[in-house]
Amino acid sequence: MTQALPPKPPARPARVSLWRYVKLFRQDILSAQPARLYRAWMAEFRTPFFRSFLVNQPELVKVLLKERPDDFPKSGRIAEGLKPLLGNSVFLTNGEAWKRQRRIIDPAFEGGRLKDTYPAMRAAAEAAVERLKERQGLVEIEEETSHAAADVIFRTLFSIPIEHQVAGQVFSRFRDYQRSQPLLNLAAFVPLPRWMPRLFRRGTRRNAEAIRALIAQLTRERMDAIKEGTAPDDLATKIMTTRDPETGSTFDTAEMVDQVAIFFLAGHETSASALAWALYLMALYPDWQEKVAAEAEALADESFAAVSKLKVSRDVFRETLRLYPPVPMMVREAACPEQFRNRDVPKGAQMVLSPWHLHRHERLWENPDGFDPSRWQTENGKQCQRDAFIPFSAGARVCTGAGFAMVEGPLILSMILRAFRVVPAAEQAPVPVAHLTVRSKNGIWLQLARR
Ligand code: HEM
Secondary structure (H helix, E strand, O other): OOOOOOOOOOOOOOOOHHHHHHHHHHHHOOOEEEEHOOOOOOOEEEOOOOOOEEEEHHHHHHHHHHHHHHOOOOOHHHHHHHHHEEEEEOOOOOOOHHHHHHHHHHHHHHHHHHHHHHHHHHHHHHHHHHHHHHOOEEEHHHHHHHHHHHHHHHHHOOOOOOOOOOHHHHHHHHHHHHEEEEEEEEHHHHHOOOOOOOOOOEEEEEEEHHHHHHHHHHHHHHHHHHHHHHOOOOHHHHHHOOOOOOOOOOOOHHHHEEEEEEEEEEEHHHHHHHHHHHHHHHHHHHHHHHHHHHHHHEEEOOOOOHHHOOOHHHHHHHHHHHHHHOOOOOOOOOOOEEEEEOEEOOOEEEEEEEHHHOOOOOOOOOOOOOOOOHHHHHHHHHHHHHHHHHOOOOOOOOOOOOOHHHHHHHHHHHHHHEEEEEOOOOOOOEEEEOOEEEEEOOOEEEEEEEE
């Protein structure tokens, strides 16, 4: 018997008018794209306002991300949607400012530090299981994984749980921010002409200001604790006390607020999305679910060493990141004119990298739309992992939290499946749509039963 494929959004018809495209785009960037992008090496979008190129060939992706990242800086258009919230955070800056920020931030996420961060992560995973024990039955799992991933960030960054009054407020304000920010993807991928007014809904700005004020409070308190010598040894303290090896400077409070905002946004939305899809896939493929649950017995050992035993869980999580990459597309800008695949790419062209399409590319992957965690042990899987798998991006601008997320995801997945059996709940399968991250249109509903 062939197994059902995991949900994939329908592609749009091959030809549509510009306005229809923009309309589709506002609803969801995934279903706004034509099916040919799953086979193309490169595609051009030419409209009266802009020229964009989607780059889908492994060699070209490598040029943009790994070989010449300075010639393809982050597109300034992305910043338009996120600036009210993120200010000058490492996610948005380019050039020297960005390099300095990475020099200060990266040491906090180095492999060795993960072991120190682990107890806080594990505590958040245990708290998530306890919360689910109270819910049981029919559960909208994205809501739960968001809660869990936000808890991980607050515990690892500031040594406070999500129940902390300020943490809780940041979390709920972020949810409102996301709902009030529908133009984000539109502005990023389909650059609007300069003369067009940027529409932020009133609520968007207000929410961004409120979130930043709350984060500033946490950051100021931490700065005081560092000065008094009473600060806990967590990620915030590590980042705020690390000196730039080149200039000797540290982040001041204002700079730190920008970074905390992006850690929270990049670190919780993404992990929450991946975890929710992973749990849904486990409900769809119970054989794999049982394998993860059996392996999860290793977590009786509470030390960091147990993580290395979660091999199936890691393969399942990786396969989830392939099928539902939380960041479905990234945008860069050509700093100088280029020739790619015999086409002229003008200076200023928007270069779109699409993990969503690359991860399901029909000319690269065997069984591209199928769910098969064992693929990572095959020749094709290994080759594609090197050439066509970029859920965390790649090169100098690779996600700072990649190692962190690859511990957190499999850990929480295993902890939940060790305690519960999950079954798809609703008649309707979830439909992937891309807002800030790849989410399901009407949530992901699961039945949870205690093991
Ligand atoms: C499954 C989880 C995650 C996924 C799939 C993910 C994915 C990504 C991707 C694709 C980028 C590059 C975006 C671009 O270049 O446009 C990125 C950047 C970033 N991520 Fe993650 N991320 C995850 C978790 C985290 C976590 C847990 C943290 C921190 C605690 C984090 C912090 C960051 C930061 C600071 C950047 C900006 C790096 C830079 O531009 O130099 N991420 N992430």
